[in-house]
Amino acid sequence: MKAELAEWHALLNKRRELMISPDYHCRTLSEGARGMLARGVIDAGEWFELAELVTAAYSFAVEERASELFHPASQYLVQDQGLARVGSCTRSVLAFDADRRSPLSITHGEDGKLHAYGGPAFSWLSGTIEGLTLVMENGRRFELVEVGRYIEGGVFVQTITDPESFRLLLDVIEHAQEDGAAVRAKHLQARAEVSVFCLCPACRDHFAKREECSRCEGRGFVDRVGQTRPSAAS
Ligand SMILES: [Zn+2]
Numbered sequence: 563m564k565a566e567l568a569e570w571h572a573l574l575n576k577r578r579e580l581m582i583s584p585d586y587h588c589r590t591l592s593e594g595a596r597g598m599l600a601r602g603v604i605d606a607g608e609w610f611e612l613a614e615l616v617t618a619a620y621s622f623a624v625e626e627r628a629s630e631l632f633h634p635a636s637q638y639l640v641q642d643q644g645l646a647r648v649g650s651c652t653r654s655v656l657a658f659d660a661d662r663r664s665p666l667s668i669t670h671g672e673d674g675k676l677h678a679y680g681g682p683a684f685s686w687l688s689g690t691i692e693g694l695t696l697v698m699e700n701g702r703r704f705e706l707v708e709v710g711r712y713i714e715g716g717v718f719v720q721t722i723t724d725p726e727s728f729r730l731l732l733d734v735i736e737h738a739q740e741d742g743a744a745v746r747a748k749h750l751q752a753r754a755e756v757s758v759f760c761l762c763p764a765c766r767d768h769f770a771k772r773e774e775c776s777r778c779e780g781r782g783f784v785d786r787v788g789q790t791r792p793s794a795a796s
Pocket of ligand 1: 780
């Protein structure tokens, strides 16, 4: 294989870069493939194959990221197995209360999965994020409980834990959509993302189906899987 093409494939396989910024990574790959076509390194048929690989990588990254419960813009309490607060995490930097000078950075590793890194330059692997559980290298486990998130424009909003507030928000979104206020509806939907609840996957809160829905028992929403509620004590 030509050196330039081999380099392109090496870049394609960089899971860490892909997962941290799928848009940027795939744009770089697309531009690289177009460049090789323009310079005659590859022909049109080969270019088409590369373009398909970029599309597949992008879909993979978007799906993977959608399945991740950890949100980089969220603020979390860190609880031990006894549900006691032992630390906090803001914008992907996690610090234990007992040792706030040695924080951990939560980011994607070479394997494309979320890990926690410590040390002076966050280069030491210290643990792994499984759902919203931090599993340290020594086997200790901690739960990350979302308390809020920085949304568009850097506004901090608290995680919605009250079912009635969430129901009300869904109704407001529905009205905004009916009024054709698309921007407002989108903004409110981003707000609804910051909650221990999510839209019922069975009826999607559709008025006609909701009443009969056994999954959400007519509420239109269900508990978000894997998310622990902030306890009153913390
Ligand atoms: Zn339902």
